[in-house]
Amino acid sequence: MKRAAIIVLDGLGIGPCPDQAAYGDEGSDTLGNVARAVGGLKLPNLERLGLGMCRSIPGLAPGVGPTAAYGVALPASQGKDSTTGHWEICGVLLSKPFRTYPQGFPRELLDEFARRTGRGWLGNKAASGTQIIAELGEEHQRSGKWIVYTSADSVFQVAAHEGTVPLEELYRACAAARDMLVGEHAVSRVIARPFTGRPGAYERTPRRRDFSIPPVGETLLDRLSAAGVPRVGIGKVDDLFAGRNITSEHTPTNGDAYRLIERALEQTGTSFIFVNVIEFDQSWGHRNDVAGFHEGLRELDAWIPRLEARVTGDDLIILTADHGNDPTTPSTDHSREAVPVLALGPRVKPLGLGERRTFADLGATIAEYFGVASPAGTSFLSEIRA
Numbered sequence: 001m002k003r004a005a006i007i008v009l010d011g012l013g014i015g016p017c018p019d020q021a022a023y024g025d026e027g028s029d030t031l032g033n034v035a036r037a038v039g040g041l042k043l044p045n046l047e048r049l050g051l052g053m054c055r056s057i058p059g060l061a062p063g064v065g066p067t068a069a070y071g072v073a074l075p076a077s078q079g080k081d082s083t084t085g086h087w088e089i090c091g092v093l094l095s096k097p098f099r100t101y102p103q104g105f106p107r108e109l110l111d112e113f114a115r116r117t118g119r120g121w122l123g124n125k126a127a128s129g130t131q132i133i134a135e136l137g138e139e140h141q142r143s144g145k146w147i148v149y150t151s152a153d154s155v156f157q158v159a160a161h162e163g164t165v166p167l168e169e170l171y172r173a174c175a176a177a178r179d180m181l182v183g184e185h186a187v188s189r190v191i192a193r194p195f196t197g198r199p200g201a202y203e204r205t206p207r208r209r210d211f212s213i214p215p216v217g218e219t220l221l222d223r224l225s226a227a228g229v230p231r232v233g234i235g236k237v238d239d240l241f242a243g244r245n246i247t248s249e250h251t252p253t254n255g256d257a258y259r260l261i262e263r264a265l266e267q268t269g270t271s272f273i274f275v276n277v278i279e280f281d282q283s284w285g286h287r288n289d290v291a292g293f294h295e296g297l298r299e300l301d302a303w304i305p306r307l308e309a310r311v312t313g314d315d316l317i318i319l320t321a322d323h324g325n326d327p328t329t330p331s332t333d334h335s336r337e338a339v340p341v342l343a344l345g346p347r348v349k350p351l352g353l354g355e356r357r358t359f360a361d362l363g364a365t366i367a368e369y370f371g372v373a374s375p376a377g378t379s380f381l382s383e384i385r386a
Contacts, residue, residue, distance in 0.1 A: 005273035007261065008237075009300070010082060011281030013324020013337030014055045017074045020336045025080075025324075028335035030285070033328040035059050038294045044305035046297075046342075049319075050350065054340045068344040069384040071353030073320065073361060080336045081153040082210055082281070083188040085322025086240045087382060088359040091367075091375030098154030098188040100215075102126050105156065109185060111150060116180070117173040119165075120145040126152065128332055129193055129204060130287065133159050138199040140164065146173065147193075152333035154188035156181055156249060162194050162205065170194055171209055172290040176299040178211040186213055189239075206252030210239035220363040221245040223372045224272055232268055235261045235276030246274060254279045254296060256305045265310035276322075280350050285325025286332050293327050308344070315368055316345045316381075318362055347386045356380070 015029035032055065035041040040059025043051065050070030052060025078090045078377045079097035087094070104124040115118050120143065122136045133140075136147050140161060148158035156177055162172045165167045173193040181187045190211040195204045215222075224231055225245040233248025235257050251257040257277045264273050277300075284293035311317055324337030341353055341362065356362075360377025369373035 001372060002270050002314055003265070003268065003273070003284045004318075004345060004369050005264075005275065006318045006320065006362060007262070007275040007277060008086065008235075009029065009277045009280055009319065009321045010287040011323060011325030011334065012321040013335060013339065014057075014072055014321070014325065014340045015338055017338045020330055023080060023176075023336035025331075027336070028312070028324055028326040028331075028337055029333065030324040030326045030337060031055075031057050031340070032045055033326050034293050034297070037105070037328050038063060038289050041294075041297065043297060043301040045301045048079075048345060049105070049342050051340060051342065053325060053352065054342070055338070061367045066350045068342045069351050069353050071341045071356060071378075072338045073341050073359045074338050075323070075336065076358035076360065077177070079154070079188075080323045081188050082236075082276075082322050082334075082336045083154075083240050085359060086237065086276070086341075087215055087219065089320070089322070090215075090241075090363045091360050091377060092217040092219055093216050093360060093376055094216075099148050099184075099186060100152065100154050101187075102152065104150070106185075109360060112180060113146075113148070113173075113177055116176045117146070119173070121148045123147050123149045126150050128286070129157065129159065130202075131232040132287065133193075133195050133202045134200075137161065137195065137202045155191055157193050158189050158191075159193040159195060160197050161202075162207075167194060167207060174209065174211050178213075182213075188213060191261070192314070210236055210241050212242045212244040214244055218375050219245070220367055220375060221274070223375065224370060227370065227372045228371070229370050230263050230268070230271040232266065232271050232273045233275075234273065235278055237276050238273045239278070241309070248274075250277065262306060262310055263363055265307075265315075272370065281325045281334075285327050285334075288327045288329075289334055290316040290327045311342065311345055314347060316343065316348065316366075318343045318365070319358070320362055322359075340354060343380075343384055349386045351384065353383065
């Protein structure tokens with residue numbers, strides 16, 4: 001039986017990369033800055049794996065005898081969103097970033113969206129999701145118009161109150177927007193953002209749905225599918241690949257993702273388990289919630305022994321991230337950062353992997369593990385096999 005997993009801790013960057021300044025992200029260091037903000041991290045299980053040896057992190061000893069292979073990976077694709085990061089892990093590197101709309105979308109595009117969906121629109125600006133529903137939610141409920149907004153990322157987001165617009169209508173509208181946003185107006189993702197509550201107390205619900213552009217090249221998932229290797233998705237990974245050769249059970253919280261990982265390791269045979277753990281990004285990074293981020297790290301650390309207890313035989317597990325989302329900076333958007341790499345399993349040698357030139361090295365390692373050709377990257381499997 002051969003099982004491998006890549007667990008993407010969404011937004012859990014580990015500090016500077018060579019082109020960080022080009023993205024306006026100088027000083028972003030998600031793990032390091034959170035550690036400094038709370039007076040040092042106490043994460044004994046992640047420390048034991050070797051997290052403090054990937055990069056210097058206040059509170060984590062750099063000289064432990066690690067039980068995992070450890071290092072960092074640098075982003076090689078242009079862009080810093082979840083789609084870009086996950087695609088790069090799976091071997092699709094972008095030479096130019098997805099288009100963004102910091103000043104809002106062209107009016108003619110939004111008017112066409114209104115025509116196709118039968119509802120007008122409000123907003124059309126870069127904004128925090130919680131702030132824009134607080135600002136426009138009451139008008140949306142009165143008028144029935146969509147709340148449309150974006151961010152520093154390549155996203156077209158549509159918010160609607162579940163009591164005003166049925167969920168399925170919101171999803172159909174986002175599918176219509178996805179059909180429109182191609183060619184010169186192609187964006188990485190169209191995101192349905194349902195919310196509930198009353199004016200002054202609106203809350204986003206976990207029934208978000210992402211409509212991604214299909215991968216522009218062959219991915220690790222495509223290669224594994226062709227070779228007959230089962231793929232198990234946990235979290236929003238199916239959305240990020242437009243459902244191509246991956247289905248997934250969505251998880252509104254990190255705890256939900258951890259439980260499904262445990263279940264997959266207990267119940268599945270030969271398979272590749274691909275996971276997105278969402279709250280470091282969605283719940284804490286985008287909201288500049290340092291305390292929540294810190295508590296999420298402690299929850300992750302406490303879960304690590306439960307993960308290790310279910311890793312057996314030839315299993316290979318890689319913990320990593322897709323970009324940064326530093327909650328200590330003024331920005332509420334993703335940050336261009338290196339990501340940690342921790343590889344563990346009964347046959348993994350605890351050694352330093354250095355600074356990998358691309359996230360694609362992770363997917364290349366999984367490809368070699370299953371005996372398929374990698375779309376991109378350099379495998380480190382031979383380095384870590386005991």
